[in-house]
Amino acid sequence: MKKLMNRAEDFIPEMLEGLYAAHGDQITYADDKPTCLVSCHKKENKVAIVTGGGSGHLPLFLGYVGDGMLDGCAIGGIFQSPSADDMLTVTKAVEAGKGVLYILGNYNGDKYNFKMAGEMADMEYDIETASVIAGDDVASGPVPEPGEVGIRRGVAGIFFVYKCAGAAADEGMSLEEVKAIAERASHNVRTMGVALSPCTVPRVGKPSFTIAEDEMELGMGIHGEPGIKRCKLMSANEVVDEMLGKILPDLPFAAGDEVAVLVNGLGATPLEEQYLVYGCVSKRLKEKQLNVHRTYVGEFATSLEMAGLSISIFKLDDELKRLLDKPANTPFFKQF
Amino acid sequence: MKKLMNRAEDFIPEMLEGLYAAHGDQITYADDKPTCLVSCHKKENKVAIVTGGGSGHLPLFLGYVGDGMLDGCAIGGIFQSPSADDMLTVTKAVEAGKGVLYILGNYNGDKYNFKMAGEMADMEYDIETASVIAGDDVASGPVPEPGEVGIRRGVAGIFFVYKCAGAAADEGMSLEEVKAIAERASHNVRTMGVALSPCTVPRVGKPSFTIAEDEMELGMGIHGEPGIKRCKLMSANEVVDEMLGKILPDLPFAAGDEVAVLVNGLGATPLEEQYLVYGCVSKRLKEKQLNVHRTYVGEFATSLEMAGLSISIFKLDDELKRLLDKPANTPFFKQF
Numbered sequence: 001m002k003k004l005m006n007r008a009e010d011f012i013p014e015m016l017e018g019l020y021a022a023h024g025d026q027i028t029y030a031d032d033k034p035t036c037l038v039s040c041h042k043k044e045n046k047v048a049i050v051t052g053g054g055s056g057h058l059p060l061f062l063g064y065v066g067d068g069m070l071d072g073c074a075i076g077g078i079f080q081s082p083s084a085d086d087m088l089t090v091t092k093a094v095e096a097g098k099g100v101l102y103i104l105g106n107y108n109g110d111k112y113n114f115k116m117a118g119e120m121a122d123m124e125y126d127i128e129t130a131s132v133i134a135g136d137d138v139a140s141g142p143v144p145e146p147g148e149v150g151i152r153r154g155v156a157g158i159f160f161v162y163k164c165a166g167a168a169a170d171e172g173m174s175l176e177e178v179k180a181i182a183e184r185a186s187h188n189v190r191t192m193g194v195a196l197s198p199c200t201v202p203r204v205g206k207p208s209f210t211i212a213e214d215e216m217e218l219g220m221g222i223h224g225e226p227g228i229k230r231c232k233l234m235s236a237n238e239v240v241d242e243m244l245g246k247i248l249p250d251l252p253f254a255a256g257d258e259v260a261v262l263v264n265g266l267g268a269t270p271l272e273e274q275y276l277v278y279g280c281v282s283k284r285l286k287e288k289q290l291n292v293h294r295t296y297v298g299e300f301a302t303s304l305e306m307a308g309l310s311i312s313i314f315k316l317d318d319e320l321k322r323l324l325d326k327p328a329n330t331p332f333f334k335q336f
Numbered sequence: 337m338k339k340l341m342n343r344a345e346d347f348i349p350e351m352l353e354g355l356y357a358a359h360g361d362q363i364t365y366a367d368d369k370p371t372c373l374v375s376c377h378k379k380e381n382k383v384a385i386v387t388g389g390g391s392g393h394l395p396l397f398l399g400y401v402g403d404g405m406l407d408g409c410a411i412g413g414i415f416q417s418p419s420a421d422d423m424l425t426v427t428k429a430v431e432a433g434k435g436v437l438y439i440l441g442n443y444n445g446d447k448y449n450f451k452m453a454g455e456m457a458d459m460e461y462d463i464e465t466a467s468v469i470a471g472d473d474v475a476s477g478p479v480p481e482p483g484e485v486g487i488r489r490g491v492a493g494i495f496f497v498y499k500c501a502g503a504a505a506d507e508g509m510s511l512e513e514v515k516a517i518a519e520r521a522s523h524n525v526r527t528m529g530v531a532l533s534p535c536t537v538p539r540v541g542k543p544s545f546t547i548a549e550d551e552m553e554l555g556m557g558i559h560g561e562p563g564i565k566r567c568k569l570m571s572a573n574e575v576v577d578e579m580l581g582k583i584l585p586d587l588p589f590a591a592g593d594e595v596a597v598l599v600n601g602l603g604a605t606p607l608e609e610q611y612l613v614y615g616c617v618s619k620r621l622k623e624k625q626l627n628v629h630r631t632y633v634g635e636f637a638t639s640l641e642m643a644g645l646s647i648s649i650f651k652l653d654d655e656l657k658r659l660l661d662k663p664a665n666t667p668f669f670k671q672f
Contacts, residue, residue: 002569014615018618021614021628022618056606058611239340268604269340272394273341276342276354278357279353282357295359305643309340
């Protein structure tokens with residue numbers, strides 16, 4: 001295992017030390033618990049937005065806490081849910097008079113713990129909470145039945161949910177309204193990933209899966225969950241065709257739609273390849289008469305040093321577009 | 337070679353297609369040559385700043401073209417200097433009435449071509465140019481003699497030179513003044529890197545060097561130039577001690593100095609490790625009574641998918657600090 005680290009058991013505490021040292025002007029933590037990250041710039045009389053999830057996905061989850069996006073984040077071990085207690089601690093710290101919205105990925109541990117935290121917040125502290133569970137990975141299950149969460153995993157597309165909900169909360173919308181925005185954003189985003197190499201969790205010490213030197217896996221999850229097709233290396237054009245071939249019919253996206261696009265590096269894939277892939281995506285979307293309003297390329301939701309990337313397409317309407325366009329200033333995401 | 341690409345010979349043209357498609361609101365190119373990148377937001381009556389260098393280092397070099405930083409960039413093949421012709425094309429496109437400053441890394445091809453471009457700009461187009469050659473890598477040679485460029489390679493620390501010079505040019509300073517700022521910034525920054533794994537240039541198809549599974553190399557350059565020490569994997573604390581042990585005495589940095597710090601991922605090293613390393617750096621600097629004014633962590637100057645990182649320390653004075661603090665908005669670097 002080749003990593004710049006000290007003892008494996010100190011990996012997360014030491015990463016957090018560096019994080020707070022680097023961004024002490026923007027983020028701090030509640031109740032002396034570094035795993036309970038909150039924004040330094042608390043605003044009153046707004047819906048507070050909280051997320052949480054396992055470590056190993058930077059800038060997801062904690063990196064989006066800041067002006068115009070999220071208010072707090074409970075931080076778990078690598079690929080492990082944070083505790084319900086930490087979620088409650090964050091909830092109490094960020095609550096600002098209009099209730100708290102939880103936005104989380106569709107993973108059992110996170111769902112279970114956020115449900116507990118919400119119940120404790122309500123019963124013990126009279127804080128109203130609501131939850132939106134994002135599941136944008138088209139490779140991980142069928143479209144959920146109306147009103148159901150289903151089994152689709154949440155991956156990089158949650159960035160769009162954070163961005164729009166954060167801007168909505170900043171505009172003073174009510175908990176019900178911010179929740180509706182987050183649900184619509186979540187409904188409108190579709191993602192698929194491709195992995196070229198695995199990652200190694202420090203405390204495990206060996207790669208999360210094996211894959212031959214001439215193979216890739218389409219649809220793999222950000223914790224190494226099996227994808228839908230393992231195959232010989234394909235060209236970038238072929239990969240993009242396969243991925244958009246799953247993503248576009250899924251919503252479905254239709255000619256004339258306005259969209260935002262995220263090409264997200266999973267960790268080890270250079271920006272050069274991410275841009276090359278975005279070039280292919282851009283051409284295909286033009287052929288399909290989808291209009292790209294905004295493009296994001298870079299690492300937004302990683303899996304440690306996994307090589308590969310994901311493509312997310314987010315369908316906009318006038319309101320989501322307005323919210324997406326608002327400025328934001330977090331340690332990891334800045335938009336003027 | 338595991339890469340998301342089409343034909344190796346199309347790697348750079350296709351990457352640039354994606355880049356212009358993604359950031360067409362901020363960057364474009366001159367004379368129908370995608371390798372001649374310029375900002376969309378040309379301002380008149382200011383010193384224009386041009387850089388250039390090989391591809392494979394994103395966001396270096398081109399990623400810093402934008403408001404508050406650079407005006408244009410000539411783009412070479414992977415790890416290859418751009419042509420003097422392209423540099424001249426960019427120079428003519430960005431010139432805005434007060435001369436053009438070239439800021440480049442200390443590499444022979446780049447130096448030779450920028451010298452030619454400057455001579456052609458002067459003789460054929462009556463454009464005044466000046467050059468600042470950055471060489472911040474303490475592992476690559478001794479401190480140059482006063483007035484000499486020496487043999488030290490330019491690496492991630494050039495980011496600070498761009499940032500301060502860009503802000504100075506925006507303030508309306510003269511070519512001589514902006515050059516003096518860039519020279520002082522360049523003089524005040526020191527960098528050292530560590531590599532854990534190599535990268536593969538697409539047209540070459542095999543790794544740039546080999547290194548055992550239990551080894552790292554201190555002081556390696558961003559094109560795989562040999563470092564100063566190949567050794568067994570060390571802990572993050574030990575690596576930081578070795579690197580700061582070279583960096584700090586070199587300027588030297590002294591107790592009470594105010595500094596900015598950049599921990600720069602070389603490509604495949606996750607942000608988690610970069611922050612963990614910054615935590616170690618932060619503690620050591622505190623012990624040495626160096627005061628950290630600003631911290632940057634992330635990928636600023638990469639080497640495709642090389643694993644490893646570099647640490648840069650930049651000594652501030654009142655003027656450099658003011659310039660560093662100014663906002664900037666480029667495709668890859670945004671600061672409010």
